[in-house]
Amino acid sequence: MTATVEIHHGDNLSVIRGLDDGSFTLIYLDPPFNTGRTRERAVETASSSGTADAASVVRRGFHGREYERLRGDLRAYDDRFDDYWGFLEPRLEEAWRLLADDGTLYLHLDYREAHYAKVLLDALFGRDRFLNELIWAYDYGAKTRKRWPTKHDTILVYVKDPARYWFDSEAVDREPYMAPGLVTPEKAERGKLPTDVWWHTIVPTTGREKTGYPTQKPEGILRRIIQASSRPGDRVLDFFAGSGTTGAVAAALGRHAVLVDENPEAIAVMRQRMPDATVID
Numbered sequence: 525m526t527a528t529v530e531i532h533h534g535d536n537l538s539v540i541r542g543l544d545d546g547s548f549t550l551i552y553l554d555p556p557f558n559t560g561r562t563r564e565r566a567v568e569t570a571s572s573s574g575t576a577d578a579a580s581v582v583r584r585g586f587h588g589r590e591y592e593r594l595r596g597d598l599r600a601y602d603d604r605f606d607d608y609w610g611f612l613e614p615r616l617e618e619a620w621r622l623l624a625d626d627g628t629l630y631l632h633l634d635y636r637e638a639h640y641a642k643v644l645l646d647a648l649f650g651r652d653r654f655l656n657e658l659i660w661a662y663d664y665g666a667k668t669r670k671r672w673p674t675k676h677d678t679i680l681v682y683v684k685d686p687a688r689y690w691f692d693s694e695a696v697d698r699e700p701y702m703a704p705g706l707v708t709p710e711k712a713e714r715g716k717l718p719t720d721v722w723w724h725t726i727v728p729t730t731g732r733e734k735t736g737y738p739t740q741k742p743e744g745i746l747r748r749i750i751q752a753s754s755r756p757g758d759r760v761l762d763f764f765a766g767s768g769t770t771g772a773v774a775a776a777l778g779r780h781a782v783l784v785d786e787n788p789e790a791i792a793v794m795r796q797r798m799p800d801a802t803v804i805d
């Protein structure tokens with residue numbers, strides 16, 4: 525079976541609204557941390573009527589009142605987060621609609637947003653849908669001497685249905701034990717299952733993987749996610765695709781990928797990285 529990659533160039537909200545309910549086993553999202561206020565407001569206003577259906581389904585279906593109250597409190601408390609969430613919320617509601625019953629959503633966040641997002645997502649999707657908080661720890665770049673240098677990202681993981689979600693730990697590449705002398709040689713040879721803390725280098729500044737796209741994530745991080753939470757032949761979605769790491773890894777693992785980005789530079793990088801992909805403007 526040949527894995528297909530479809531790349532859409534455009535604003536993700538309008539693209540994903542045209543995709544079918546429940547059609548993705550895995551959705552990975554790595555949204556930008558700082559987006560411009562004016563543009564966010566414009567996008568939100570322009571989209572509010574179109575998202576009403578998806579939004580009301582999510583709010584009615586889960587914890588509507590609690591969510592509305594929390595959202596109001598957090599937005600009033602932090603203006604910057606208000607902007608960020610105003611942009612993200614309608615896209616997350618669409619993502620939830622697009623997830624299959626056995627599907628999983630991975631949301632890659634900055635430490636400044638992660639805790640607000642966790643509280644809101646628990647209220648929006650349901651706390652019982654929360655599966656994991658993954659910490660991706662790296663050690664690169666300048667280090668402040670005024671506090672603990674921040675060298676991690678947070679990835680929140682939610683499942684559409686806690687009784688049915690797909691998760692295959694056996695399919696995940698194992699990693700070396702920290703103290704191999706404490707386990708049998710057979711165990712040391714096999715390696716251990718990764719936990720929820722992932723030590724992984726950033727994309728090496730030289731080497732095969734590097735595309736030059738500024739926010740590119742390492743293939744190793746996406747490989748684990750895709751191996752665990754999808755099967756060959758499943759459909760994977762990334763609508764903040766950037767350099768297309770999700771698509772490149774998904775295709776290499778035999779999954780079908782749908783990617784969206786509004787930045788022409790991202791589309792150019794993705795074309796080069798995945799020359800067989802179909803590009804839709």
Ligand SMILES: C[S@@+](CC[C@H](N)C(=O)[O-])C[C@H]1O[C@@H](n2cnc3c(N)ncnc32)[C@H](O)[C@@H]1O
Binds near residue numbers: 536767787
């Ligand atoms: C943090 S980067 C993603 C990097 C990606 N994970 C990778 O490995 O290369 C976020 C991406 O979202 C895109 N983006 C931001 N807002 C968007 C929108 N409304 N519609 C489509 N793409 C958007 C940006 O152009 C950027 O490429």
